[in-house]
Amino acid sequence: MRVAVRALRRAVGPLVRSSTYARGVYVFFxxxxxxxxxxxxxxxxxxxRRDDATAGGIALILALALVAVAGGGAVTLLPGVRTLEIVTVRALLGVKLPDPDPASRQTWEARTRGSVFYFLTLAVGGCVSSxxxxxxxxxxxxxxxxxxxxHAVTLTLTRRFAPAAHxxxxxxxxxxxxxALLCAAVYLLAGAGALLARAAPILLGPTQADHVAAxxxxxxKLAAGNRLARELHDSIGHALTAMTMQAGAAGRxxxxxxxxxxxxLHLIEETGRSALGELDEALGMLRRGVDEELSGSTLAGLDRLTAGYxxxxxxxxxxGDLNAVPPLVSREAFRVLQEALxxxxxxxxxxxxxxVVRATPSTVRLEVTNGVTAGRGRGTSGRGLIGMRERVLMLGGELRAGASSDRWSVCATLPWPEPAP
Known part of the structure; x- marks a missing residue:
């Protein structure tokens, strides 16, 4: 019984679903x-087929037909045609299609696929709607x-079926x-709409250029997230470490x-304010959802960095002249020193x-060395060292970190192109 009910619902479904008639509008379009x-x-x-057509007239008709076909086909290759098709397919066929990337709309792959779907819509719509x-x-x-x-009116409408009426x-x-004929017409509309809805993702879906752009x-987005994570790790971690040390020293x-x-206590207050400012800047970037650079601190604030401990x-x-270091390199070098300290x-x-900070006309070399407690060492897999390495490699530099005897050192070299003479 349940199987029969399901089969009945499946059979009657196209007749009562609103999507059938919405897709029918697209087919009629x-x-x-x-x-x-x-x-x-x-x-x-x-x-x-005119009997009096001359060879010149036939040649002219064929030329006009060729021009009409070429013109009609060329119009369908315009970038806006595919965009209009996507909007219409979403509204009437109910197919979820992503917005095309602005750059990919100019590719011939996108234009050709949009043109094919256009003529498919015309062929299916012309036959089915007729x-x-x-x-x-x-x-x-x-x-x-x-x-x-x-009914007198129906008698007039059904005059051709008069013998059957008796x-x-x-x-x-x-x-x-x-x-049955009316139901068959609705089923035909539903089938045509389903065919176009199935073809739409294939022809109007993301192209290879869309996938590359995505x-x-x-x-x-991931790079921006990693950059924010590094900034927060370095700035907030530095601030908490400095504030903890200062509070402990003040208490002693x-x-x-x-x-x-x-x-x-005054340094704790300043460090806290600075950390809150950097945190607010990072959170502002997250709220705006834009890819931009954090202003951050540079090597010009090195004294403030060391004074925080x-x-x-x-x-x-x-x-060397730290002010001559390019802003991007100076900012990343500051963060590396901050994390190393x-x-x-x-x-x-x-x-x-x-x-130690050594600035030359084309590189800046950083070195932080400290003693380590006997029997206690550190590996190079910590989040801080990974973040420093990412910063250095992003600028094409080199970072080395490791222990030698009872000393731990972090050495980084950050290059930049020399200015043209």
Whole structure:
């Protein structure tokens, strides 16, 4: 019983679904657009079959036909045709198609596929809409045959079926045939709409250029996410490490050296404000959803970076003009130093930290060295070291990190093209 009910629902479904009639509108739209093409074809055929047609006239008709075919085909290759088809297919055929990439709309693959779907719509729409237009009046007329004996209007409409109207069984059979013809017209519309809906993703779906553009957008999105993650890791991690050290140092000397504790608390306040500013900038980028560069700090703020570690002894050596380093390289170098110092404070033995920055006309070399507690080493798989390596490699540089005896060092070289003379 359930199987029979399901089969009945499946059979009746196309007759009652709204999508059938929405797709039918699209099919009729193809039939309407097909009319000018059919009219031109009829005119050319009539011209060629005239008895008084001369060789010159036939040549002229063939030339005009060739021009008409070429012009009609060329129009379908315009980039806007495929875009219009996608919008119409979404609305009437109910097919979910992504927006075409603006760059890929100019490719010949996209234009050709849009042109093929255009002519497929015309062929299917022209044939099906013609059959449906003929079937509906005929089916309605046949359906009214059983009632033609009591309605003057139906008698006029069913005059051609008058013999059948005198026989009640034949009239009823004629009415059932009319109802079946109307149902067949609806099924024909549903089948044509389903055919076009199945062909739409193949011909109007993403092209190879669309897939490449989508991959590039995804790549840019992932790169932007990785960059934000590095920025947040470095800036917030540095701030928390510095604030923890300063708070611990202030707590240890609060009674013996209140002035030092006051300076440490002031540094905690400044570090917190700076971290909040960088966090707000990063979150702003996430809210806007745009791919842009964080302003960040540069090597010009190196003194502020080292001053943030009030409880650590950072011995800085700077050679060269740091202001001559390009902004992008200077910003990435600052982040590398920031992460290296944070790791040195977290994992070092508490002794002096040597920081060396050497700037030349084409490179900047960074080196951070600190002591490590005996028996305690660090690998190179930490998130911080991965982030530093990504920054350096992005600029075509080189980074080395590792332990030698009881010292841990991070060395990075960041190059940039020399300015033209």
């Amino acid at each position: 193809g039939g309407v657009v097909c009319i000018p093409y059919a009219a031109l074809a009829v005119i050319f055929v009539i011209g060629l 059959l449906v237009i003929m079937s509906i009046p005929l089916g309605v007329t046949m359906l009214l045959v059983p009632f033609s004996g009591s 026989s009640t069984p034949a009239a009823i059979l004629m009415g059932c045939a009319g109802a 991959l590039r957008r995804q790549e840019r 000397v609060l009674d013996d050296d209140p002035e030092f504790a006051r300076r440490a 009030a409880g650590a002894q950072v011995l800085s050596t700077v050679t 944070t790791n040195a404070v977290r994992h070092g033995d508490g002794g002096p930290i040597d920081l």
